[in-house]
């Protein structure tokens with residue numbers, strides 16, 4: 001693999017053993033000046049006001065400093081397997097070009113031989129050979145073109161598919177911090193639009209570029225050989241052609257980048273507007289979203305017009321120059337022929353050859369723009385692929401067998417990227433095997449951050465997190481994540497059946513594959529524990545496809561499916577990040593009762609935002625100022641820890657406020673579906689009871 005190769009392995013290998021090394025953070029807007037104005041966060045490039053979304057892509061313009069050839073060479077690892085077919089395609093294309101260039105030679109022989117004055121009348125048979133030769137050359141040209149198409153079509157689409165797969169795999173692999181920074185639309189436009197551009201160039205542009213160059217060089221050599229002085233006059237046209245092509249390339253490269261980045265911004269706006277459609281509607285911001293979209297779409301349109309204008313200008317110039325040169329050559333050639341300095345056959349061959357060369361010269365604008373679009377696509381592809389993954393697997397991972405589930409956070413520090421101060425600092429916490437620990441703290445104290453460290457969604461920046469005494473950074477990520485399952489407060493469900501969503505963490509194949517009967521058992525048990533009885537009322541039960549991210553379900557229903565998913569995985573360690581927050585009290589109580597039974601043998605960390613969730617736990621850990629300030633039972637901490645009392649009273653106050661809002665109809669609780677409506681004062685009673 002060349003040094004310039006664009007693949008994740010070439011960049012992440014050196015970081016695999018340094019989990020705390022930061023991502024190479026692309027500088028937002030930096031280096032983009034030549035391509036696009038730096039955009040304010042949250043707004044489109046030079047946009048028409050803040051869009052609901054449309055954060056600009058972080059630009060990593062390393063590729064823009066490379067030459068086009070060096071940029072394209074970064075594709076070597078993907079293109080290498082296709083080289084034989086591409087070379088075959090190239091040879092076929094050259095064959096087609098040479099056949100086209102040979103036809104004027106035959107016609108020259110025809111003009112100078114059988115068609116020479118008087119000869120044709122006496123010997124018609126002499127016409128047969130050159131006519132057949134022209135026919136054969138014409139058929140050969142068509143055959144070579146067909147062969148070229150067949151040879152390059154397959155590798156072109158395969159390279160596109162492989163690059164798409166590699167990019168998707170890398171995106172899956174990259175840490176959450178990367179996805180926090182990169183807008184989805186930018187990634188979408190890279191994985192779809194850019195790779196499509198690249199395929200078209202591989203199938204057509206690349207060969208066209210090489211064939212054009214060869215046709216022009218061979219053609220000009222033939223012109224010089226046929227009629228030296230005329231050839232030189234024709235060649236003089238190459239000077240303005242080169243200048244125009246060079247200037248065009250410099251300008252077009254910048255516009256191509258701008259256009260592709262703006263397409264990504266537009267895709268981000270669409271994605272975020274669709275995703276946030278409820279908020280936009282609720283706040284009556286649909287018109288603003290439309291205006292913002294219109295502004296961005298208009299910007300893209302203007303860029304596309306600039307692109308097309310540049311292309312039209314260059315195409316016109318490249319069409320005009322050879323025509324003018326040919327006109328001059330015609331005058332000079334006629335004079336030379338009249339003086340007998342060249343033959344009529346030379347003149348005919350000269351102009352027919354020049355006509356063959358003119359095609360690639362005129363097409364040069366299109367070929368160059370395709371090449372520059374492809375170069376931009378490669379740069380944008382590589383910006384993502386070359387982002388190293390600080391969460392890579394270690395070179396010599398520890399073999400993980402059956403996990404018991406003893407978790408220990410030892411002197412842990414964690415700072416978010418670009419954050420001035422760490423969220424967690426010198427934190428110690430032990431989660432003994434089979435126990436349930438509630439994590440309690442004020443809002444923003446770092447509870448979710450701590451929860452993220454356990455399944456290695458992020459790595460500690462100091463200290464260590466150990467499972468059964470093994471630092472999770474010494475494990476393969478798959479091993480660490482198999483040992484831990486998480487249910488987040490904001491549950492993400494996929495566009496798939498309820499069954500597939502719930503069984504997401506239950507392996508179907510591989511060494512840990514779970515058989516069909518056991519999967520079925522786990523599915524129904526998990527749904528029962530999570531009190532997800534509403535599934536039975538869905539049109540096709542567990543086979544019902546739930547909409548994108550489960551949007552067709554209520555918040556509480558989605559939470560219960562996410563909880564069921566975590567339970568079905570049967571992990572040694574279960575992390576529940578406030579998984580019951582959207583449930584009504586009756587449902588919460590039912591889930592809590594069943595969860596207590598299920599959690600009995602599992603090491604669990606439950607982030608609690610309400611007192612009733614604390615009741616799930618054997619013990620409570622209090623997070624304060626980035627550290628665990630106290631650990632004990634709920635009763636013990638209430639009696640001894642003033643900060644805990646303060647936190648709990650805050651949680652109760654929030655809860656009572658929510659209860660009041662419910663009773664006065666200010667807020668919408670989770671629709672209780674098949675469950676009975678919560679008693680009007682149930683929440684209050686519940687809070688009192690837990691006191």
Ligand SMILES: Nc1ncnc2c1ncn2[C@@H]1O[C@H](COP(=O)(O)OP(=O)(O)OP(=O)(O)O)[C@@H](O)[C@H]1O
Nearest residue numbers: 180416417419423442443444445446447448449450
């Ligand atoms: N990606 C991020 N980059 C920078 N800072 C972040 C990021 N995510 C969270 N933070 C900050 O880290 C701190 C802890 O956040 P965290 O979500 O862990 O708190 P929490 O205790 O779970 O809060 P809550 O109870 O409100 O859910 C907060 O100050 C938050 O602003």
